[in-house]
Amino acid sequence: MPFSDYSTAVVTGASTGMGAAIAGRLAKRGLTVHALARNEERLNELADKTGAVPHVVDLTDTAALAAAVGNLEVDILVNCAGVSRPGNILDSSESDIDELVDVNLRGLLQLTRLILPGMVERDRGHVINISSIAGLYNFYGHTVYHATKAAVHQVSRQLRNDTVGKRIRVTEICPGRVETEIFGRNMGGTPEAMEEAWKTYYEGYESLTTDDIVNAMDYAIETPRHVNVGMLELMPTFQVPGGLTFDRR
Ligand SMILES: NC(=O)c1ccc[n+]([C@@H]2O[C@H](COP(=O)([O-])OP(=O)(O)OC[C@H]3O[C@@H](n4cnc5c(N)ncnc54)[C@H](OP(=O)(O)O)[C@@H]3O)[C@@H](O)[C@H]2O)c1
Numbered sequence: 624m625p626f627s628d629y630s631t632a633v634v635t636g637a638s639t640g641m642g643a644a645i646a647g648r649l650a651k652r653g654l655t656v657h658a659l660a661r662n663e664e665r666l667n668e669l670a671d672k673t674g675a676v677p678h679v680v681d682l683t684d685t686a687a688l689a690a691a692v693g694n695l696e697v698d699i700l701v702n703c704a705g706v707s708r709p710g711n712i713l714d715s716s717e718s719d720i721d722e723l724v725d726v727n728l729r730g731l732l733q734l735t736r737l738i739l740p741g742m743v744e745r746d747r748g749h750v751i752n753i754s755s756i757a758g759l760y761n762f763y764g765h766t767v768y769h770a771t772k773a774a775v776h777q778v779s780r781q782l783r784n785d786t787v788g789k790r791i792r793v794t795e796i797c798p799g800r801v802e803t804e805i806f807g808r809n810m811g812g813t814p815e816a817m818e819e820a821w822k823t824y825y826e827g828y829e830s831l832t833t834d835d836i837v838n839a840m841d842y843a844i845e846t847p848r849h850v851n852v853g854m855l856e857l858m859p860t861f862q863v864p865g866g867l868t869f870d871r872r
Pocket of ligand 1: 635636637638639640641642659660661662663680681682683703704705706726753754755756797798799800801802803804805806808
């Protein structure tokens, strides 16, 4: 669908990482971009740089989400915001589990509920969900992160059923490791943690960049209107999923 068919986008997680890069590209493509996140300063920087409209909102606050974007006519919804944690369910606090489910899944569902009916009514729209290889493969990631991303994978497919017969497209972008702040945030979010995470997870690795993700999104949107790109799995060439563990006792 040519980008000119679309005029308005909502992007979550737009204060940094993939979301900021996606918001920038959509603005460059001529759309009015509504950029959502909690960090006001960063959203304002994005707004200055790209013309995006900043909305300081916590995805876990459904009433705030509805007030921010519930009345907009949205053509492209990019559900990008996400959080993770180190360790697995054995290391989790009560609030870890709640936050992972609330941001990665509940917020995505609530926002989709608010925006998708308008797309259906106008017979025009594209939902792009950023999942993760954690939703498809088992490895040493956080159990709840894996669970929420598996749900995002399933939701993405189910939305195709929910909107059958309408010109609504749904694309899941499923990345392996991408150079962003996510691991630094996992480690506490301080400048020291960011540096430590960079050394541990990125230094010496050829990870994906946010540009790689943006280009995938661009392709999915720009492809002709009779084509739905359902899922794009992108991994660094040197990262492979799978592997079987058999512990000897
Ligand atoms: N980086 C990777 O290796 C990787 C791999 C696979 C999948 N992913 C997925 O890709 C997506 C983007 O990740 P990223 O790597 O770009 O992460 P990131 O750099 O850590 O950015 C996360 C974004 O989510 C927003 N966010 C977090 N909690 C929020 C909340 N409660 N309310 C509103 N916004 C919230 C953050 O904004 P504020 O803090 O300003 O609110 C930020 O803009 C996520 O869904 C992630 O799970 C990442």
